[in-house]
Amino acid sequence: MQHPPADTPRPWAAVYREVGIVPELPPLSHPNLGAFIHDACTRWARESKAKAAFTCVVPNGMNGSLGFAQVDELSDYFAAYLREVLGLHVGDRVAVQMPNGLSYPVVVFGILKAGCVLVNTNPLYTPAEMVHQYKDAGVKALVLIDMFADKLPSVLAMTTVKHVVLAGVPEFFPTIPKLIIRGVQKVWAQVLPPVTVPHTRLAAALAQGRAALQKAGGRVHAQNYWKAIQPHELALLQYTGGTTGVSKGAMISHSNLLHNVQQMLAMGGTHMEPGKECVLTALPIYHIFAFTANLLGFLAIGAQNILIPSPRPVQNLQRAVENYPITWMTGVNTLYNGLLNEEWFVAYPPRKLKASIAGGTSLHSAVAKRWREVTQTPIAEGYGLTETSPVVSFNPLHGEPRLGSIGIPAPGTDIRLVGEDGQDVSAGQAGEIYVRGPQVMQGYWHQPAETAEVLRDGWLATGDVAEMDEKGFMHIVDRKKDMILVSGFNVYPNEIEDVIAQMDAVLEVAVVGTPDEKTGEAVRAYVVHNPEHEGALQADAVIAHCRKFLAPYKVPKSIVIREELPKTAVGKVLRKNLKAEVKAEWQAQLKASLQH
């Protein structure tokens, strides 16, 4: 790779001026997230107009809330639990595997205050996926939602996890709704399995932490946990497949997250009134987008955060939208499209809504247009990666929306577009996006080779190919990496192929993405029957096999059985050809449907 110019041009500076975005980031107000969280909670407990810091709303409208002061206090106790009771040290990894709920901020803030490293994990992960992630990260403690406690025995046996804390969906709810929800979960829906391994319930953990803190001199002692933590130290290990598909932990520092929060607030600041906002968090916090934007970003401005444990079906959001004065939303195309198809939403869109952001996957222009019409508010598409904490670029909320663009880079970010030859492309040409900025990760955890592949001289190669116009607006043209985006979640063909190849009945497999109305893209597997194997190859059997080892969003939506797969002279499967077939098939379908 050629040595990049030290001073990279920023043609989007003019747009900043036009829409009122401050181009330079202020110096960090806090050296680490512990200090940031404590300060924000203290300030906003006094000043925020919000009715609560966090409110969790279940589909029937039952809800529970925590105030800023409460969250601060409870997270202090959890930090004390980790450091004093469990004896964890700064830098030890603690995994959190829960849907959105009141436990999430309490636990996460506690982990960050304790100086431990958070490992966000999808609660729908199968034991196999959990084992891979926890072993790789060397996780010592796990906070898990009680609904999936049955996965524990197989996982604990194979990893370094020594301590398990269980939390429930209605944690911190008022007594009667809590009892009713637990009753329904246990007796009616039967989703609370018996727990057979040693564990501590969150309430007990917090009580123990509180006692330990009191012995050590009261709550003020908690500040010692994060006092010495430097900005460059690790805050988060966020697992992703990157460009190659092998799941690895992006090392995100305190500085990365604090800067990205600043960048996000700089881009959206024109539509935010500190202390007066109410954000709807339907996206999962374990995904980097909602983690940085909703959990941290809106905490910084003292907003009320409405947490939705299960946004599917989208009808589950109805009570939350009806009962709370939502001013901001973050979402992915699937969510916005889903809401626009609900009669109750279109008839009564949230009256106080100011703006919405879309990320994770590209926002269809038809959906964006309809959203603007129905809500009479701007919706801005953004772009980012796990490896960039995540925000890289954003469409400004003011002015004419640029259809299909991922916007201009956030303040403090440098962008280069690099061609196949490793040189910067000439103006107007497409090239791979390289990012430099305070939000770029430190590297992949224990993967020096993989890190060296993408991170060089402070520049991160994203694997996405884009064009940039004269004003600095970018358009994604192609994806270098063989990745499928299912509702904003990264799915890597390699991983799926590895799982399917384990089947005796399968000789070869190739996985590609197909367009999907609902989720943007869907997973399709082309399989070849193994002639040595006795029985026939059934599509249902492949799906069932996948379900055992893969989280639901990774399971293929369609299976195609073939006699053989297209290959190169050397025998490497040509996914390109299969992708071209899919493209042709969809174009033919479109033509056929237009003719009717």
Next chain:
Amino acid sequence: MLTEFETQLLGLMMMVIMLGMGASLTHRDFLIAFRKPKGVLVGLACQYGIMPFLGFTLAMLLNFPPALAVGLILMGCMPGGTTSNIFAYFSKGVLALSIMMTSISTLVALVAVPALLAFYTGAAGIGSEFAVPASNVAQVLVVLLVPTIIGMVTRKLNPNIGATMELIGSFMGIFVILFLIVTWVPRNHMLLAATPFSVYFAVIGLGLIGMALGFWLARLLRQDRSRSRTIALETGIQNGPLAVLIVTLTFTGTMQQDVLLIPVLYSLFIVITSTFVTLAFRRIADREALARDQAKTGSVLQAGR
């Protein structure tokens, strides 16, 4: 017949049910339903067009004596029962439509029930000693509508209390029917043994034939299969306990006992028939969903989710 205490208890339970029904609604739900009034109108046509006529026809065809005829016609004129919502949910139907139809038919009942009752009892040539005064119907309904409004207001002010009320209301819906059966059946087992087959046919038929007619009318009026199944359940399931309350308010002694027979038997049997119909509807709904998934791409082997 029911004792004073049992009647009061029944009234109280009905109020709790209505409280729950109110708590499941917002004024927006009504406004949304009226944006597309067709669904509501189809529901009302089934509820107050088909059912009273069906009750009347069965009473005439089966040659019922006045006490039984009044009971059957009264049952036909009742608004939808709140248990229909539970069955709509389990049959994978359109719950919002079911709730709307039950609520609106209950509100409209204030005017519709006395009018239809007077019309059909007149047409059946039933004597004035069996007449149900409009004021009695109105009295019961107003008492029940007040809790509905309280429920709606509570839900708006405090979603936790509202949701709890909604849940208790739904349980009470089933409980009230069990209560009726437990208090009434043991005392009247002699009467039940002597009850002719035609009465059993009438109470079961009112439900089943009502469901069938409701389904076909809905399909005729271009409602899709899922909505039509919901409308079918909504049509066939009448508010039995409401009829019981009206009867205990209007009649006394052996007259009350005679007229009570059909509402109580109807309440018992409708739960049984609804359960079977719901299970069948559920299976059909699953099959339709699978067929829809498979129809999406023809050339490729699709795996249902």
